[in-house]
Amino acid sequence: MKVAGSDATITRISESIDAKEVVALAQELIRIPSVYRKEHQVSAYLLKKLAGWGFNPISVPVEGFGPCVVCQHGEGKRHTVALNGHMDTVEVKEGWNHDPFGAKIEKGMLYGLGSLDMKSGLAALMIAFKTIAESKTNLHCNIRFQAVTGEEENSAGIRTLIANGYFKDVKAAIVGEGIGGLGVITHGRRGGSYYEIEVTGRSAHGSTPHLGVSAIADAAKIITALDGMKMRSSKGLVADSGEHLTESQLVLRISGGDVSYSVPDRCTFRVMRATVPGHPIDITKDLRRVIRSLGLRSKVEIKMQRSPGDLLKPYFSPTDSELVTTARKWIKHYTEKDPRLVCGLSEADDNQVAELTGVPVICFGPGERGKLARYHRAEEAVNVSQLDVASRIYCSTVLDLASAN
Numbered sequence: 001m002k003v004a005g006s007d008a009t010i011t012r013i014s015e016s017i018d019a020k021e022v023v024a025l026a027q028e029l030i031r032i033p034s035v036y037r038k039e040h041q042v043s044a045y046l047l048k049k050l051a052g053w054g055f056n057p058i059s060v061p062v063e064g065f066g067p068c069v070v071c072q073h074g075e076g077k078r079h080t081v082a083l084n085g086h087m088d089t090v091e092v093k094e095g096w097n098h099d100p101f102g103a104k105i106e107k108g109m110l111y112g113l114g115s116l117d118m119k120s121g122l123a124a125l126m127i128a129f130k131t132i133a134e135s136k137t138n139l140h141c142n143i144r145f146q147a148v149t150g151e152e153e154n155s156a157g158i159r160t161l162i163a164n165g166y167f168k169d170v171k172a173a174i175v176g177e178g179i180g181g182l183g184v185i186t187h188g189r190r191g192g193s194y195y196e197i198e199v200t201g202r203s204a205h206g207s208t209p210h211l212g213v214s215a216i217a218d219a220a221k222i223i224t225a226l227d228g229m230k231m232r233s234s235k236g237l238v239a240d241s242g243e244h245l246t247e248s249q250l251v252l253r254i255s256g257g258d259v260s261y262s263v264p265d266r267c268t269f270r271v272m273r274a275t276v277p278g279h280p281i282d283i284t285k286d287l288r289r290v291i292r293s294l295g296l297r298s299k300v301e302i303k304m305q306r307s308p309g310d311l312l313k314p315y316f317s318p319t320d321s322e323l324v325t326t327a328r329k330w331i332k333h334y335t336e337k338d339p340r341l342v343c344g345l346s347e348a349d350d351n352q353v354a355e356l357t358g359v360p361v362i363c364f365g366p367g368e369r370g371k372l373a374r375y376h377r378a379e380e381a382v383n384v385s386q387l388d389v390a391s392r393i394y395c396s397t398v399l400d401l402a403s404a405n
Contacts, residue, residue: 010403011333013135014395017127019388023110025049026123026387027103029087030112036088036152039066043087046126046147053130062160065149070166073133074142081398082144082173082359083129084158085122086151086349089114095378109381117375120382121176121365121390122147128394141402144170151349154309158349159356167357172323172401174394175350178367179375180240180342182335182386182393186363187324188237188316188343189350190245191275193282194305196268197222199256201298203265212263216256218298219267223251225290226271234276237316240342248274248345274345277314312347315354315361322401323360330396331364334389339364366390 034042043059043066050057050071057071065088072080092100092113100113110120129145146166148157161167179186199219204212231247239245249271256267275281284304291300305311317324319341331339344350344363353361366386367373374380 010396010399013131013137013399014392017131017388017391017395022123022127022387022391023105023384025126026110026115026120029119029123030103030110030114031101033101034066034088034114035091036150037065039088039149043067043069043147043149046087049126055133060160060164060166062149062157065156068149068157068161069147070161071129071145072142073129074139076142078169079141079171080144080169081141081402082146082167082170083125083176083394083398084146084148084173084349085118085125085176086149086157087119087122087147088149088152089117089119090152090376093376093378097379105384108383108385110384111379111381113380115380115382116367116373117380118177118365120387121178124365124387124391125176125394127391128398131391131395132398137399137403139402141171142169143398143402148349155349155352156309158352159308162352162356167353167359170357170359173353173359173361174327174397175348175361175363176365176390176394177348177363178365178390179344179346179363180369180373181367182331182364182390183337183339184240184364184367185324185327185331185339185341186240186344186350187319187341188277189314189347190247190343190345191281191312191314191351192347193273193275194310195271195273195284195287196303196305197271197287198301198303199267199298200301201263201265204263206261206263209263212265213297214263215267215298216264218296218300219254219256219269221294221296222291222300223269225294226251226287229286229290232276232279234278234343237277237343238341239345241345245276245343247276247279274347275314277316281311281313312351313355315351316343317354317360317362321360323362326400327362327364327393327397330393330400333396334393
């Protein structure tokens, strides 16, 4: 893409964004419950809102989830810049003092489920998209707004859009989720690989455990050994925590045993390895090596999960790419600070875009750090002063990438 149009013109268009409109839209979105798999109501709201602005939005069905919403400005066979965000949230967690669907503003903070993750970012993207269209600027590429479902579970929405061709012409994608706030650009993420480890022992009466082999006991030994595995790091990449980007590992689930007074002969547990760029994605050999060293009497089988959503590859967009440098320029313009370039610890829809389409993708938007970073927690809230700034940055970045005199 060639950059055309003056910075002064871009700034003038972006500065026309009304802060109150961005905040009001974020509040409206928060007031509509949209826990993953139950996004239908908010999807219908977005369709109606975009149509009311004069667009022709499309509803894209997603099996098991609410439909995605896609809306385009521009036409013809040419490149496209995608503005992407998810409309689903996690469940309401214990510990809320504010109404999670009240969208109350108190001392400059907007409280509500999804205020951080990521209805504020979604609202900022929508207003930026509308502002670009209303500016009547001559663009040499299309702009496509995408609101997806299922991000909080298995990225079903983004995979559906990819499968239906909504990324075939996309040359750059901006995701509006702001882990760490506007001082950060997430230009890469760790990946994730999942493993089912099945331990088979030998049953015996509970009064004579020495005659059996406890699958649960051996599973416990394996889990303890896995905790001691060395995690790899990616040279030169920084995590959103500020530390070197390093792998991590977690046992997500364990089951085994029965109600009878018997030595448990089966135990199964699920392991997740967060992987980093430049290192193996499949760690089955490493797991087997650790387990063999224990000399267990149980039989152990390891199965790497490969169904959709179970394997996400790590990625990073080069720091000197046009997408990164342009976003960095406009964040610095509006915040007066050079943003940190980080790789996210958590996998997300970005991974699917990078892996399945090869499209350069970055992620940034309104968010919080430290004690205020209550992602997936009660009392989720975002500082409202970030919302219009984020929308202006999105608007300016896209215009810089795609505008022409």
